[in-house]
Amino acid sequence: MSADVLLGLQWGDEGKGKIVDVLTPKYDIIARFQGGPNAGHTLEFNGIKHVLHTIPSGIFHDTNINVVGNGVVIDPVIFKKEIDALKQMGVDVKNKLLISKRAHLILPTHRLLDAASEAAKGKDKIGSTLKGIGPAYMDKTGRNGLRVGDISSTAFKQKYDALVAKHRQLLAFHNFEYNLSELEPAFFEGIEVLKQLEHIDSELYINNALRSGKKVLAEGAQGSLLDIDFGTYPFVTSSNTVTAGACTGLGVAPNRIGNVIGIFKAYCTRVGSGPFPTELDNAVGEKIRMVGREFGATTGRPRRCGWLDLPALNYAIMINGVTELMMMKADILSEFDEISICTHYKYKGETIDYLPYDIIDNDVEPVYTKLKGWKCDLTKMENVDQLPAELKEYIRYIEKQTGVPISIVSLGPDRKQTIFMEPALVK
Numbered sequence: 001m002s003a004d005v006l007l008g009l010q011w012g013d014e015g016k017g018k019i020v021d022v023l024t025p026k027y028d029i030i031a032r033f034q035g036g037p038n039a040g041h042t043l044e045f046n047g048i049k050h051v052l053h054t055i056p057s058g059i060f061h062d063t064n065i066n067v068v069g070n071g072v073v074i075d076p077v078i079f080k081k082e083i084d085a086l087k088q089m090g091v092d093v094k095n096k097l098l099i100s101k102r103a104h105l106i107l108p109t110h111r112l113l114d115a116a117s118e119a120a121k122g123k124d125k126i127g128s129t130l131k132g133i134g135p136a137y138m139d140k141t142g143r144n145g146l147r148v149g150d151i152s153s154t155a156f157k158q159k160y161d162a163l164v165a166k167h168r169q170l171l172a173f174h175n176f177e178y179n180l181s182e183l184e185p186a187f188f189e190g191i192e193v194l195k196q197l198e199h200i201d202s203e204l205y206i207n208n209a210l211r212s213g214k215k216v217l218a219e220g221a222q223g224s225l226l227d228i229d230f231g232t233y234p235f236v237t238s239s240n241t242v243t244a245g246a247c248t249g250l251g252v253a254p255n256r257i258g259n260v261i262g263i264f265k266a267y268c269t270r271v272g273s274g275p276f277p278t279e280l281d282n283a284v285g286e287k288i289r290m291v292g293r294e295f296g297a298t299t300g301r302p303r304r305c306g307w308l309d310l311p312a313l314n315y316a317i318m319i320n321g322v323t324e325l326m327m328m329k330a331d332i333l334s335e336f337d338e339i340s341i342c343t344h345y346k347y348k349g350e351t352i353d354y355l356p357y358d359i360i361d362n363d364v365e366p367v368y369t370k371l372k373g374w375k376c377d378l379t380k381m382e383n384v385d386q387l388p389a390e391l392k393e394y395i396r397y398i399e400k401q402t403g404v405p406i407s408i409v410s411l412g413p414d415r416k417q418t419i420f421m422e423p424a425l426v427k
């Protein structure tokens with residue numbers, strides 16, 4: 001078998017959590033491959049809304065194993081809170097959550113360093129979630145990091161103290177005030193919770209599972225335009241959020257990747273700083289934000305909103321090798337008489353259809369096509385036949401412009417508000 005990959009094609013928050021939950025019954029294993037608690041993946045079913053940060057979004061199903069892969073960075077404090085919240089809902093993770101020994105740990109000082117770095121950047125700040133993601137990945141690539149496998153070693157505290165000593169020097173350099181003794185007890189409580197779970201060589205586990213015919217879905221976090229290499233650098237996260245990140249973040253070889261499922265919103269959002277060509281800094285953007293409840297699942301910050309951006313979407317489809325698309329939050333656009341889609345940019349006097357390298361320093365001006373809105377409530381529709389002609393036209397237009405079929409259209413946050421499209425409507 002090969003592993004399928006599901007990831008976001010925009011700036012995160014596309015609705016990955018919802019779709020992983022919907023697709024989980026088709027798979028045996030759901031495996032997160034990168035990112036950490038900067039992610040907030042929302043699931044809704046039976047009137048319950050739940051947000052996951054580190055734990056894969058297959059956790060609410062009883063027949064699946066969920067794996068936190070080596071590419072993930074884990075904050076034991078947030079991880080413990082996630083486990084406690086699941087317990088309260090009657091979900092026992094014990095036999096269905098496995099953690100890679102190679103996953104790196106986020107220390108309290110990583111969070112402090114994140115805050116110090118953002119404060120030092122002033123108005124040029126990234127708009128980080130301040131979860132310590134950047135500093136933790138810096139220690140990983142700098143070969144200083146602590147991993148889940150280290151916590152069962154008798155030398156763990158010694159290794160922890162050595163790394164914290166380094167961090168203290170950096171914090172002093174930033175003149176950053178902090179009280180570490182207030183933060184450490186929760187960290188070590190989280191470590192105890194982590195210790196109780198099974199730590200595995202997830203690359204062996206997943207490859208053995210694939211060899212024995214098991215179905216694996218790799219769950220991405222963030223979005224392709226936040227990728228450390230291909231995103232709008234430096235306004236990005238610190239990991240590879242694209243399909244290649246599933247190879248390195250789980251130890252799955254490129255030739256064992258099967259379907260690549262690309263999730264996108266019917267419009268665009270971004271939280272944090274950085275370029276956003278189709279951003280609507282006006283009443284239309286405000287309307288999308290209010291109707292779409294576009295406020296961060298992790299930080300509560302208002303998300304910036306704008307129209308769908310095809311050059312950016314096509315770029316993400318190319319980098320990821322997307323084989324099928326899923327379009328989310330179509331219901332939010334029901335408000336509009338006309339819907340704009342960006343097809344090109346005007347850039348340095350030319351019309352282009354790609355994301356230029358220096359988008360940070362040179363604005364691109366979006367060129368739009370307008371499509372007729374459907375102006376009706378979609379949220380109770382249950383099959384393709386019920387969809388209004390204007391929405392079908394919107395779907396067909398995107399399929400034509402991307403060359404990739406849309407296999408799911410989502411019409412609401414609940415599991416059930418999901419329309420499975422007939423294969424390749426585009427043809």
Ligand code: GDP
Nearest residue numbers: 013014015016017041042297329410411412413
């Ligand atoms: P993720 O990070 O990609 O998992 O996405 P988030 O959970 O951060 O943000 C997506 C938000 O949209 C969540 O509040 C979801 O409950 C919600 N959502 C997902 N799909 C739909 C949809 O089709 N319609 C509406 N109205 N909300 C949706």
Ligand code: IMO
Nearest residue numbers: 012013038039040127128129221222237271272
């Ligand atoms: P999910 O998985 C949306 C953004 C932050 C900031 C930048 C860097 O829920 O889609 P970081 O904390 O990584 O240093 O922040 O990336 N960001 C996200 N935006 N969804 C996410 O995750 C995000 N994770 C990070 O807002 O702009």
Ligand code: MG
Nearest residue numbers: 013040041297
């Ligand atoms: Mg999110």
